[in-house]
Amino acid sequence: MDVLKFASAVFVVSSLSVSIWLLNKLWLTPIRKQRFLRQQGIKGNSYKFLHGNTKDILSMRRQSMAIPMDCLSHNLFPKLQPHFYSWLKIYGKNFLTWYGPRPELFVTEVEYIKEIMNKVQDYPKIEMSTGFVKVLLGDGLVTAKGKKWAKQRKLANQVFHADSLKRMIPDMIASVEMMLDRWRQHEGREIEVFEEFKFLSSEIISRTAFGSSFVEGRDIFDMLSEMAIIITRNSYRVRLPGLSWFSKSKDDIRSEKLEQDIYDSIVRIMDKRKKECGMHGEVGSFGTDLLGSLMKAMIDSDQDKRITIQDVVDECKTFYVAGQETTSTLLSWAVFLLGSHTDWQEKARQEVFNLFGKEHPHSDGIARLKIVNMVINETLRLYPPVIEFTRQVKEGTKLGNYILPANIHVVLSTLALHHDTNIWGEDAHQFKPDRFSQGVANATKNNPAVYIPFGLGPRSCVGLNFATNETKIALVMILQRYTFTLSPTYIHSPVQILTTRPQHGVQVMLRPL
């Protein structure tokens, strides 16, 4: 009897403690933070229990996606981020929104953006230690913080150094050649290029970073793509804290399986490299590409530089994703824009023939491409692959005149900046590569924070030159062989699945020159 009484007392006390903890986390703390931010004149949405604004966001996005887009419209901000677009108009440049019980400060003030992106100590990347994004990227370079990030960044900087990039050009050319061989069957007909560019960028990152072909890494790409879809499906879905300990969703179960399978596949590629190097190379040398450098770091005699097998797996996942997703969408949108603005296609082709004739592109010529570069910059302005950045405020900090409390997120939108008519003029939504004719600094009036396709500050893209080389080589070789126009079957529907993708692909009519 006494045992029963004791058990009931424990049950009542534990239930009470959990209820108080939940009340504090889900109601009292958000309301306290809301009051604190409002007192400083920050306008925005009021907190709604548990879900915050996530339900509003999902419903606004559903509505905007249901409305077809005019084929010639590049006005992506209201389409992909209708919530930010509407609230920006109501509340002004910086405002408060809620991701569940967590406050998010949406910032478009350019001076603040500079501060947030440059002060990585005050505004670190958000926690990814659990959840679906962790399965996709692990604790690799995109998500790592502090000392771990510094160590990984140093290693990646060496692998993607200018000299190494030069050495990667023949592999990039060979991969584009393979793609163009396939295109022969489509001559005089329609071709869908988004899938083609996904293949191409997978092949290029596989060859240059992992010394293997796309076919060998194919299962990894497929599994990572499936994870990207799971992440998109679950973004803006709020669950009660701790619920996943008791009940797992279908996506939880699937992502656990994918995590293990991706791990096993990468370890198999590492084992293969070990065997190859054991046969041909000296002990401890695994090659100079990304995989080789990572494997070498695993056995570094300096403990501070040494990394674990899990670190290698995480870094490989990161580069498979970052190297493939972004460049394939950039190439697809560039071909879409050149296919619908054939005057610019002709100008770019003229430049390509002046520099290379019918020969393969070489590094000197690639550096001198001006028109192609302007087209790429304008494509990245209108269709940036990465449309949102989120950072956390770990400890209270000052942003301009605001005092930000700990544990809030700050959110920046690339689209809000790249499509702002106050920055780019009334023609901000039009394709006008001319605005970059005197370079990016001139187009942005020396304000780098208004044009951030590759991010800004210490965490900006480590693959920038790799990606631009790949894009230029692919465009040069396509322009040397084909003219193309947008096909009448093309449906203009940009969507965000990690990156800004063409929902139904990009169909163009391909004519050999």
Ligand code: HEM
């Ligand atoms: C058009 C192509 C690309 C675009 C638009 C792009 C965009 C970006 C952006 C915006 C960031 C910053 C993210 C943030 O601050 O939260 C970033 C970081 C990163 N990118 Fe890219 N990227 C591209 C291609 C690539 C490629 C080809 C690679 C690898 C070969 C790559 C690897 C990375 C890595 C590892 C980071 C994290 C860097 C760090 O935090 O130190 N990216 N990228």
